[in-house]
Amino acid sequence: MPDRSHTGRPGHVILNVNVLDVGITHDAWRSSDLHPLSFVDTGYFTEVGRIAERGTLDAFFLADGPGLREDPRHKPGRALEPTTILGAVAAATSNIGLIGTLSTTFNDPWELAYRIASLDYVSGGRVAWNVVTTYAEDIAGNFGLTELPDRDTRYRRAAEFVDAVNDLWASARTRTPLRFDGEFFNLAGQLPVPPSAQGQPLLVQAGGSPAGRELAGRQAHAVFSAELSLLAGIAHYQHVKSVATKAGRNPEHVRILPGLITVIGSTEAEAKARDAESAALAPSSHAAARFSATLGIDLHSVDLDAPLPESVLDEPADPSRFRGSLGFRESVIRLAADENLTVRQLLGRLGGGFGHRKIVGSPEQVADTIEHWWNAGAADGFNLMPDRFPDGLEIFVDEVVPILRRRGLFRHEYEASTLRERFGVPFPGSASSASLAG
Numbered sequence: 001m002p003d004r005s006h007t008g009r010p011g012h013v014i015l016n017v018n019v020l021d022v023g024i025t026h027d028a029w030r031s032s033d034l035h036p037l038s039f040v041d042t043g044y045f046t047e048v049g050r051i052a053e054r055g056t057l058d059a060f061f062l063a064d065g066p067g068l069r070e071d072p073r074h075k076p077g078r079a080l081e082p083t084t085i086l087g088a089v090a091a092a093t094s095n096i097g098l099i100g101t102l103s104t105t106f107n108d109p110w111e112l113a114y115r116i117a118s119l120d121y122v123s124g125g126r127v128a129w130n131v132v133t134t135y136a137e138d139i140a141g142n143f144g145l146t147e148l149p150d151r152d153t154r155y156r157r158a159a160e161f162v163d164a165v166n167d168l169w170a171s172a173r174t175r176t177p178l179r180f181d182g183e184f185f186n187l188a189g190q191l192p193v194p195p196s197a198q199g200q201p202l203l204v205q206a207g208g209s210p211a212g213r214e215l216a217g218r219q220a221h222a223v224f225s226a227e228l229s230l231l232a233g234i235a236h237y238q239h240v241k242s243v244a245t246k247a248g249r250n251p252e253h254v255r256i257l258p259g260l261i262t263v264i265g266s267t268e269a270e271a272k273a274r275d276a277e278s279a280a281l282a283p284s285s286h287a288a289a290r291f292s293a294t295l296g297i298d299l300h301s302v303d304l305d306a307p308l309p310e311s312v313l314d315e316p317a318d319p320s321r322f323r324g325s326l327g328f329r330e331s332v333i334r335l336a337a338d339e340n341l342t343v344r345q346l347l348g349r350l351g352g353g354f355g356h357r358k359i360v361g362s363p364e365q366v367a368d369t370i371e372h373w374w375n376a377g378a379a380d381g382f383n384l385m386p387d388r389f390p391d392g393l394e395i396f397v398d399e400v401v402p403i404l405r406r407r408g409l410f411r412h413e414y415e416a417s418t419l420r421e422r423f424g425v426p427f428p429g430s431a432s433s434a435s436l437a438g
């Protein structure tokens with residue numbers, strides 16, 4: 001029996017690994033453990049999937065970006081379409097969940113529902129779709145648009161898109177033809193895919209603006225969020241759970257999973273040395289560009305050794321003009337204000353300009369932070385973002401997972417074969433899911 005003496009909460013944490021190509025740090029691709037073409041090598045991704053499965057992690061998670069990203073001279077990445085990689089990982093593994101990000105702005109509901117349901121069926125009910133609306137401006141041209149639709153339009157379309165996909169999955173499961181009429185989509189038809197072992201795929205959501213949180217609370221089974229401080233994490237957790245309750249759902253059925261960047265060493269000093277080495281290798285221009293885009297400012301115009309300008313700290317972004325993710329922006333600004341950080345300190349804390357929380361420490365310290373957020377009601381688990389693969393994941397699996405197991409916070413082996421059971425979400429059509437979208 002697991003020892004639960006350390007924990008105040010029943011159950012265990014959910015741990016997904018967010019496989020951001022070869023790692024989240026800008027220099028990860030330079031690791032001597034990797035082949036230069038790992039980011040387009042299915043053998044690499046399946047190996048990462050096997051390592052994650054060895055650690056009984058909940059799911060293998062992939063982001064998307066349907067276009068050439070940022071500056072291709074720097075970190076390579078997101079070159080392959082996520083469901084293609086997930087298909088390869090599904091074939092090489094038996095238990096781990098498979099979560100793919102796909103945009104509601106740049107897909108068609110029938111085609112997306114077909115693709116995800118097929119993957120769910122062939123993987124034995126292990127799939128979830130991470131719903132995003134996409135904020136990268138330059139992607140619009142790939143789809144024949146002159147500009148990205150505004151945030152309100154994207155989220156209105158997203159809510160309807162998710163309804164249409166859910167209805168298509170339910171219609172396939174119940175073998176009832178679907179007629180769907182909305183503002184953006186009018187469909188008549190049925191998917192040919194049989195129901196999977198979990199009935200139909202799960203829904204995850206990422207995007208922290210008010211509209212994003214509303215979508216999450218009403219429709220998602222899990223949320224991938226960007227929370228940098230414990231208090232902000234608790235506030236976000238309670239907000240999404242209350243939206244779910246107001247929508248007539250059981251708040252337990254939407255799991256809150258903030259991103260967590262991990263830089264792990266055998267000791268804290270070793271982890272710090274690893275982090276410093278990585279920062280020294282990465283081109284600072286990349287981190288600066290990323291940071292500028294997150295906040296909607298030009299980093300070159302601010303003093304790196306002073307706090308963020310008051311105009312940034314005190315004035316909320318105008319949602320109709322700021323095109324980036326409001327969720328990321330708000331998290332970063334709150335951290336800077338709460339801890340009175342200079343811009344340079346902020347950049348260091350963010351691991352090169354990202355809006356996710358970063359822990360640099362020993363396996364014990366990483367386990368402590370996971371346990372602390374779990375017990376404080378700030379998270380139901382985490383989307384882990386190792387600094388680099390595969391060693392950043394291996395040390396988590398080999399050193400952190402055993403600590404979490406000893407503390408009764410994590411499974412010793414897979415107990416359920418479907419992702420739905422593992423996330424504690426009832427099967428669609430069962431009495432307890434009557435008010436659920438999926």
Ligand SMILES: Cc1cc2nc3c(=O)[nH]c(=O)nc-3n(C[C@H](O)[C@H](O)[C@H](O)COP(=O)(O)O)c2cc1C
Pocket residue numbers: 062063064065101103131132133134135136151206207208209210211212213224225226259324325326327328
């Ligand atoms: C934690 C997190 C992860 C995200 N991952 C992606 C992604 O993989 N692909 C993508 O196009 N957008 C991603 N987004 C942004 C979403 O597209 C989001 O729907 C859009 O930017 C609006 O964000 P907002 O609600 O935070 O303003 C992510 C956002 C967050 C907060």
